[in-house]
Amino acid sequence: MKKIVYLLFISVLVFTLSSCNKDEDVYKTKHKIYKIWEISEVGDPDQTFTYDKDNLITSIDDYHEEDSTHYHFNFTYNKDNTVNTIEHSSSLYVESVQLYYMDKLVNRMTYSMNGQARLELIFHRDPETTKITEIYEHYDVDFFTGFDKIASAPLFNSFIGLNDVVSAYYKNNTSKSLTLHCIRTIQFSGNNITKIHESYPEYSTEITQDLTYDTLSFNPFYGLPYTYKGLLGFSENNQISNYTLNFLNGVVTSDISTSYQYYLDDEKFPRRIVTRKSPDFVPVNTYILYQLP
Numbered sequence: 119m120k121k122i123v124y125l126l127f128i129s130v131l132v133f134t135l136s137s138c139n140k141d142e143d144v145y146k147t148k149h150k151i152y153k154i155w156e157i158s159e160v161g162d163p164d165q166t167f168t169y170d171k172d173n174l175i176t177s178i179d180d181y182h183e184e185d186s187t188h189y190h191f192n193f194t195y196n197k198d199n200t201v202n203t204i205e206h207s208s209s210l211y212v213e214s215v216q217l218y219y220m221d222k223l224v225n226r227m228t229y230s231m232n233g234q235a236r237l238e239l240i241f242h243r244d245p246e247t248t249k250i251t252e253i254y255e256h257y258d259v260d261f262f263t264g265f266d267k268i269a270s271a272p273l274f275n276s277f278i279g280l281n282d283v284v285s286a287y288y289k290n291n292t293s294k295s296l297t298l299h300c301i302r303t304i305q306f307s308g309n310n311i312t313k314i315h316e317s318y319p320e321y322s323t324e325i326t327q328d329l330t331y332d333t334l335s336f337n338p339f340y341g342l343p344y345t346y347k348g349l350l351g352f353s354e355n356n357q358i359s360n361y362t363l364n365f366l367n368g369v370v371t372s373d374i375s376t377s378y379q380y381y382l383d384d385e386k387f388p389r390r391i392v393t394r395k396s397p398d399f400v401p402v403n404t405y406i407l408y409q410l411p
Contacts, residue, residue, distance in 0.1 A: 215227065
C-alpha cells in the first residue's frame with residue numbers, strides 16, 4: 119500500500135451535510151489543501167494541488183523522490199460537480215479511474231490501463247443514512263495478467279493502492295491465473311468510521327480495523343469518495359488510533375497498532391501529523407499547507 123501521505127490526501131473537500139440531509143458526493147471545499155510534505159518541509163512537496171475558479175481540483179502534481187519524477191493526475195467533472203474521471207498518461211502508461219453515480223452518490227468505480235478495465239468496485243449504502251456499508255472489489259485474471267505493470271503504475275498506486283493481501287497471493291501463485299474478491303463491511307458511529315472488516319473468501323483471510331477519534335479536531339480530507347485511497351476520507355474527525363488484526367482460517371497471524379498525533383491550526387485542522395506504527399513506532403511526519411481563503 120502507498121505511504122501515509124496517500125492515505126491522507128484521499129479527501130480534500132467536504133460533503134454537504136446537515137442534521138436533516140443525507141450524504142452526497144458533491145465537491146465543495148472546506149480547508150483547501152495546497153501542498154503536502156512527508157518527513158520534512160524542505161525540498162519539493164510530495165503533492166501540489168491546483169484548483170479552478172469554482173474551487174474544484176483540476177490536477178495534482180505528485181512528486182516521487184525515489185526517481186525525482188513529477189506525475190500529473192488530471193480531473194474531469196460532471197455537471198453536478200461530482201468527479202467523472204481521474205487520468206494519467208505517459209509514454210509507459212495510460213491510466214484512468216472512472217466513477218459512476220446514483221443520486222450524486224458513488225455506486226461503482228473502475229480502474230483502466232491502456233483502455234482495458236482491470237479492477238471494479240461496487241458500493242452498497244445504508245438506505246436511510248446513505249453511508250457506505252459494504253464495498254465489493256473484484257480482481258479477475260485480466261488484472262493479474264498485467265499485475266507487474268499495474269503494481270508500478272503511478273495513478274494506480276496513488277489513488278487505488280496496492281493491496282498487501284492481493285500482492286501476497288499473486289507472488290505465491292505460480293500460474294498467476296487468479297480470481298480474487300474482497301468484501302469490506304464498514305461500521306459508523308455518527309460521522310466517523312469505527313470498524314472495517316475485510317474478507318477474502320477464496321483464501322480464508324480476514325482483516326479487522328478498530329478506529330478511535332479525536333472528536334475536537336477536524337479531518338481536512340473529509341469528503342471525497344473511495345477512489346482517493348480508501349475510507350479515510352469518510353470520517354469527520356481525525357483518527358487517534360487504528361488497531362489492525364489479520365486472520366487466516368480464523369487464527370490471528372499478526373496485529374498492528376498505529377497512533378496519530380496532531381498539531382492544529384486555529385480552526386482545529388491539522389498542520390502536522392505524526393504517525394507511529396508498531397512494532398518500532400518510529401515517528402513519520404506529514405506537513406500540510408492550506409491555501410488562504
